Amino acid sequence: MSQLDPSSMSRRQQYLETYRLTRQSDPRIGLLLLGTFVVAAVVGFAIFWLLPGGGIFGWIISVVGALLLGALAVMIVFGRRAQRAAYARMEGQPGAAAAALTMLRRGWTTEPAIAFTKQQDVVHRVVGPPGIVLVGEGNANRLRPLLTDQRKKHERVLYEVPVQEVVVGAGEGQVPLPKLVRTVMKLDRKVKPAEITDILNRVKALDAQRGKIPLPKGPMPTSMKGMRGNLRGR
Incomplete structure (x- = not known):
């Protein structure tokens, strides 16, 4: 288990450390997050593309919407998997x-x-x-x-x-x-x-x-x- 103090890390360091620790007990987390992003981005693109509008502006809105929805889905899935992994590491330890x-x-x-x-x-x-x-x-x-x-x-x-x-x-x-x-x-x-x-x-x-x-x-x-x-x- 990492000896680093999470409260002294930057937000980026916290994400990297959380991902590293999660990957130890969930080796397929990278593929899972990638798949989550792709699926959510495709769904997001389709939703925004069907909205009224079109042309270059429609493309821009659809791409931005796809990226935002994909990122949101990744954060939700990552949060749940990381929490599950954290509890699994702590289980049975004093304190x-x-x-x-x-x-x-x-x-x-x-x-x-x-x-x-x-x-x-x-x-x-x-x-x-x-x-x-x-x-x-x-x-x-x-x-x-x-x-x-x-x-x-x-x-x-x-x-x-x-x-x-x-x-x-x-x-x-x-x-x-x-x-x-x-x-x-x-x-x-x-x-x-x-x-x-x-x-x-x-x-x-x-x-x-x-x-x-x-x-x-x-x-x-x-x-x-x-x-x-x-x-x-x-």
């Missing part, structure tokens, strides 16, 4: 859920590894419209008491704020890593935007009581935050 949670949009705040075990079972915290979301990854049996303990601590400080739990994994009642962000964003909105700032200030006080804790040992996946615009096709 993969924290890396995935960086894909959350503005209005969400993630604090990784607020609690963990020696076996690298980890609990992350997300503050957003649903309130507090505790995201656990690791062994379900070891996570249960860890999540319960964190829920109680947060409810003591934020007794009127909803605290919800999500466990990442492939087991029953768990959320697969690729669906984590979507699942969190679909949770019921129970907190007004104006209240989130107050919640963040109060969890800072809770974190101060907890003190500085060392992160679990082992490789941590590269954050997806710097590349999320590319992965969304923007």
Whole structure:
């Protein structure tokens, strides 16, 4: 996995790095994107050619429309394939859920590894419209008491704020890593935007009581935050 920091790259470097990493797990991505561009460009040309007009102006509009539609289709397909490849690389790694949670949009705040075990079972915290979301990854049996303990601590400080739990994994009642962000964003909105700032200030006080804790040992996946615009096709 690349050791480069995506947030320090230019937009062009981010696209190249995203393509390089995607190609490692999806070797045919180049042919797929080329085919997507050709098909979309042909469709775009036909659509614009059928519009009223003609002559040289009609040709220019049709060619420009074909190029724009082809580029748009490539960005959409590339974004989806790159995101799928990124999740595949992170799957099973300690901290993969924290890396995935960086894909959350503005209005969400993630604090990784607020609690963990020696076996690298980890609990992350997300503050957003649903309130507090505790995201656990690791062994379900070891996570249960860890999540319960964190829920109680947060409810003591934020007794009127909803605290919800999500466990990442492939087991029953768990959320697969690729669906984590979507699942969190679909949770019921129970907190007004104006209240989130107050919640963040109060969890800072809770974190101060907890003190500085060392992160679990082992490789941590590269954050997806710097590349999320590319992965969304923007």
